[in-house]
Amino acid sequence: MGQMINADGVELWVERRGEGPDVLLLAGLGDPAEAWQPQLDGLADRYRITAFDNRGAGRTPLPEGPLSVPRMADDAAALLRTLQIPAAHVAGFSGGSFIAQELALRHPGPVRSLVLMSTMARPEAYFRAMTRFWHWMVERAPDERAMLEAFFLWIYTPRAHADGMVDRLIDEALAFEHPQSVEAFQRQLVAFAGHDTLDRLGDITAPALVLAGELDLATPPRLGREVAEGIPGAVFEVLPGEAHQPFQEVPEVFNTRVTAFWREVEARE
Known part of the structure; x- marks a missing residue:
């Protein structure tokens, strides 16, 4: 069960599970911890x-x-301090991977390693045009279901649309008791569209694994490869047949890969 935690004056809703080495997960646009x-x-x-x-x-x-x-990123660092976590494996997807990059640059001490899923270092023209569309789409869609149906075209594989997974995710989102407002979606979107670490990636010192979905429309593999090439020693891998959110579509594959990476990092320390 989650709780509200005051992290250096910022109220953040936090979910915590399990025992063992610490892992901090950073979500993307519009997404809660769930x-x-x-x-x-x-x-x-x-x-x-x-x-x-x-x-x-x-x-x-x-x-x-x-x-x-x-x-x-400062919020994430403040949360780690408040929870008295000296170092954590940090994993972020999409906008959360942008936050993870900034966390590693601004607060390198507590970042034990980085997993960057569906990431980029600097938005290209296609991404900027896509986010401008999303900005007015969230206002003008006839209802919330129609908005999610359109938005998820960029997020999930054709497989997930065909097998009912997307319908289930939409139903869960519509039933969620804390939906994101249009204003909050748009303001997060503007923040993520302004992300730019391209010229600073070489300053990241944490071991990094960069993952990309082969079919990802929003952050295609070439953008993840650019991130990996900029971070010293980073490993880059493409997940065949996957799109923007394989950690949800094929969680066993994702969990197995990141666990192996974390164990490699721990063995080298």
């Missing part, structure tokens, strides 16, 4: 998992003023 349910459930037998709602998502309030990726 987006990581397959990892909260599937990794808690080996790790102490911490996930939380970013500002403006789930139960964490939307603050006044603009959001930014560096500010959300």
Whole structure:
């Protein structure tokens, strides 16, 4: 069961599971901690998992003023301090991977390793156009179901649309008691669209695993490869047949791969 935690003056909703080495999970655009349910459930037998709602998502309030990726990275660092976690394996997907990059740059001490799923270092023209569409789509879709049906076209594989997984995820999102407001979605979107670490990736010192889905439309593999090439010693892998969120679609594959990576990091320390 989660709880609200004051992290250096910021109220963050936090979910924690399991025992073992610490893992911090960073969610992406619009997603609460529950987006990581397959990892909260599937990794808690080996790790102490911490996930939380970013500002403006789930139960964490939307603050006044603009959001930014560096500010959300500072939130993550403050949470680690508040929970007295000296070092954690950090994993982020999509916008959460942007936060993870900034966390490793701004607060390298507690970052034991990085897993960056569906990531990029600097938005390209296609991504900027896509996010501009999402910005007005969330306002003009005829209802919330129609908005999610459209949004998830960029997120999940054709397989997930065909086998009913997307329908189930939409039903769960519509039943969620803490839906994200249009304003919060748009402000998070602006923050993530402004992400840029391309010229600073060489300063990241944490061991890094960069994962990309072969079919990802939003952050295609070439963008993840660019991130991996910029981080000294980073490993880059493409997951065949997967899209933007394989940690949800094929959690066993994702969990097995990241667990192997964390064990490699731990063995080298």
